[in-house]
Amino acid sequence: MAAERTRSAQMLRWLRRGSGLGGCLALWCILSYGGIVSPGFLPSPSGIVERFIELAENGYANSSLWQHIFDSVYRTLAGFVLGVAAGTPTGLLLGYCRRFDESVGPIFSFLRPIPPIAYTPLFVLYLGIGDASKIVLIFIGAFLYMLLSAQAGVRNVPEVLVRAGRNAGLGGAGLFVRVIVPGSLPGIMTGARTALSVSWALVVAAELIAAQAGLGYMVSSAGVFFDIRTLFVGIILIGIVGLILDRTILMIERKLLHWQGR
Amino acid sequence: MNKLNVNGITSVLALIGLIAATGAHGAASGPSSAAASAPAPLTLNVGYTKGGSALKWFVAQEKGFFTERGLHVNAIGFTGGIAAATALKAGSVDINLTAATGVATALSAGVDIKTFYASYDESAADWLVARKDSSITGIQNLKGATIGTSRGSTAWVCVMSMLKAEGLVGKVDVKDIKAQAWVAAMESRSLDAIQGWPPAAQQIVQSLGGRKIADCSSYARETIIWEAPAEVLTAKKHAVLVWIAAMEKAGKWISENPSEAAAIWSKYSGVPAKDAASALPYIEWLSVKDMLDPKHPSNMVNPDGLAKQYATYRSILDEGKIFPAALPDLARSIDPSLISEYQGHR
Numbered sequence: 001m002a003a004e005r006t007r008s009a010q011m012l013r014w015l016r017r018g019s020g021l022g023g024c025l026a027l028w029c030i031l032s033y034g035g036i037v038s039p040g041f042l043p044s045p046s047g048i049v050e051r052f053i054e055l056a057e058n059g060y061a062n063s064s065l066w067q068h069i070f071d072s073v074y075r076t077l078a079g080f081v082l083g084v085a086a087g088t089p090t091g092l093l094l095g096y097c098r099r100f101d102e103s104v105g106p107i108f109s110f111l112r113p114i115p116p117i118a119y120t121p122l123f124v125l126y127l128g129i130g131d132a133s134k135i136v137l138i139f140i141g142a143f144l145y146m147l148l149s150a151q152a153g154v155r156n157v158p159e160v161l162v163r164a165g166r167n168a169g170l171g172g173a174g175l176f177v178r179v180i181v182p183g184s185l186p187g188i189m190t191g192a193r194t195a196l197s198v199s200w201a202l203v204v205a206a207e208l209i210a211a212q213a214g215l216g217y218m219v220s221s222a223g224v225f226f227d228i229r230t231l232f233v234g235i236i237l238i239g240i241v242g243l244i245l246d247r248t249i250l251m252i253e254r255k256l257l258h259w260q261g262r
Numbered sequence: 263m264n265k266l267n268v269n270g271i272t273s274v275l276a277l278i279g280l281i282a283a284t285g286a287h288g289a290a291s292g293p294s295s296a297a298a299s300a301p302a303p304l305t306l307n308v309g310y311t312k313g314g315s316a317l318k319w320f321v322a323q324e325k326g327f328f329t330e331r332g333l334h335v336n337a338i339g340f341t342g343g344i345a346a347a348t349a350l351k352a353g354s355v356d357i358n359l360t361a362a363t364g365v366a367t368a369l370s371a372g373v374d375i376k377t378f379y380a381s382y383d384e385s386a387a388d389w390l391v392a393r394k395d396s397s398i399t400g401i402q403n404l405k406g407a408t409i410g411t412s413r414g415s416t417a418w419v420c421v422m423s424m425l426k427a428e429g430l431v432g433k434v435d436v437k438d439i440k441a442q443a444w445v446a447a448m449e450s451r452s453l454d455a456i457q458g459w460p461p462a463a464q465q466i467v468q469s470l471g472g473r474k475i476a477d478c479s480s481y482a483r484e485t486i487i488w489e490a491p492a493e494v495l496t497a498k499k500h501a502v503l504v505w506i507a508a509m510e511k512a513g514k515w516i517s518e519n520p521s522e523a524a525a526i527w528s529k530y531s532g533v534p535a536k537d538a539a540s541a542l543p544y545i546e547w548l549s550v551k552d553m554l555d556p557k558h559p560s561n562m563v564n565p566d567g568l569a570k571q572y573a574t575y576r577s578i579l580d581e582g583k584i585f586p587a588a589l590p591d592l593a594r595s596i597d598p599s600l601i602s603e604y605q606g607h608r
Contacts, residue, residue: 038372040351040371040372051586054586061413061438061583120443121442121443121446122446124443124446124447124450124452125445125446125449125450126450127450128447128450128451128452129410129437129439129443129447129450129452129453130452208440209439209440209442209443210437210439210440210443210446210447210452211438212437212438217438221413221414221438224367224414225363225366225367225370225414225584225585226347226348226367226368226370226371227370227585227586229586230586
């Protein structure tokens with residue numbers, strides 16, 4: 001009985017989840033197949049599937065579709081991992097050590113409002129047109145997000161935990177490693193999730209100027225030549241890959257923070 | 263450079279005045295209806311690509327050649343083809359400065375586009391510029407080189423035509439680099455050379471010490487044109503004729519005042535005036551007379567002019583698979599009727 005109730009509740013949940021997507025798809029079909037919007041502005045779902053198959057078979061601009069996807073994912077993950085690796089410890093230190101925050105904090109406060117994309121011409125100048133300039137751009141975005149999240153994570157560690165640690169004889173490095181870092185993890189993981197989304201958005205922007213492949217490159221190039229169907233395929237792929245990346249980090253978060261019941 | 267002869271502008275204005283006076287726009291005679299049909303102000307929404315060499319238009323705007331004819335121009339700057347093509351399709355832009363690729367984009371977007379005016383030929387100003395420390399001294403050294411240019415642009419068509427003509431297809435790596443990254447890409451040594459349009463190409467030579475290797479005039483002519491949807495040319499014919507008169511005056515003014523023209527170009531494009539001045543002598547500003555001269559390579563009246571250029575572009579763009587489907591005949595967009603009418607009334 002209880003199992004049946006759970007199953008039907010689950011089904012209802014899936015139905016609710018699907019209704020939004022289904023509604024959008026239905027509206028899209030009405031607008032395109034009904035001839036309300038011209039295919040030049042809004043291609044039909046079947047037109048996009050057709051174009052996807054063509055791209056999967058023949059590629060786009062001398063690169064296979066998989067190469068475009070791989071290049072974007074590779075740049076994103078490389079920049080994101082480096083950003084997390086550098087931003088998390090720096091943010092933890094900023095949050096834990098007031099003197100360190102006072103001396104270097106203003107630099108990051110100055111850098112934070114600058115959109116990383118503004119650095120693009122500079123990075124092309126310093127690092128060339130290859131992957132390095134794009135990865136560094138993504139690194140900057142991810143680094144600044146991680147920094148802020150880790151710093152906030154430290155400040156949100158419950159005072160009671162810090163006192164308990166001190167009462168247990170911990171101090172300095174011991175307190176930092178055994179209380180502050182684990183206590184900051186929820187904030188760090190939330191930051192990582194946001195940083196990954198930002199990295200994915202940045203790769204698309206980074207590929208607009210001097211890339212030879214990548215989903216951002218594909219979308220921008222298709223846009224220039226009014227290749228609307230390719231544009232839609234690119235946008236949908238960007239959404240799907242972005243969703244996969246988000247779900248992946250959510251899964252990691254759940255594993256790491258199981259003790260939080262997330 | 264072709265000398266412009268536009269001393270008949272006043273005749274066009276007289277014609278326009280005559281049209282207005284005789285009520286050619288449907289005004290009935292009589293004092294009350296004359297007051298009711300006071301001519302609406304002429305307006306045109308004009309699209310252009312930012313950073314390009316729309317100098318004739320910049321000059322006409324800056325020197326007030328439009329306003330002195332009672333024409334109000336709204337300028338709309340674009341960074342890419344889709345925005346311009348969409349704006350043309352949506353009716354937000356009446357006329358747009360572009361090249362054969364832009365015509366192909368508009369036709370692909372389903373716009374019944376017309377090429378109604380040829381502004382200038384920049385093939386002699388579109389240069390292949392090698393990095394100052396590269397070993398490239400001529401086209402013969404290009405084998406194995408990496409050249410950057412914006413894919414699908416006039417400069418790209420030029421590179422492809424050059425490689426084809428010199429038997430270098432597949433032996434040179436042509437990278438897609440947008441104009442805003444040309445200087446940075448050259449400085450970072452990621453490229454051996456850039457194929458660039460004016461004034462960016464001249465800027466690379468002047469500021470970075472780049473070496474000019476070749477220009478496009480021997481490979482692909484690059485006539486920059488004005489396009490408009492067919493219905494705009496009918497509905498706003500009066501305004502477009504006034505606009506043509508102002509553009510003709512601007513062309514003549516540029517030839518007579520090159521240094522001031524370079525300063526205006528610099529103001530509108532952001533390129534230093536000395537670089538703009540160095541590009542000017544290589545650009546051929548076209549007049550209506552050139553466009554109607556069957557012997558001129560950019561003429562709009564026979565198959566040896568603009569139509570031939572469009573055929574070359576179509577074939578190169580199709581070979582490069584720039585558009586998802588094979589392009590239609592671009593030459594079908596060429597419509598010299600308005601420039602003929604303008605010339606006939608001079």
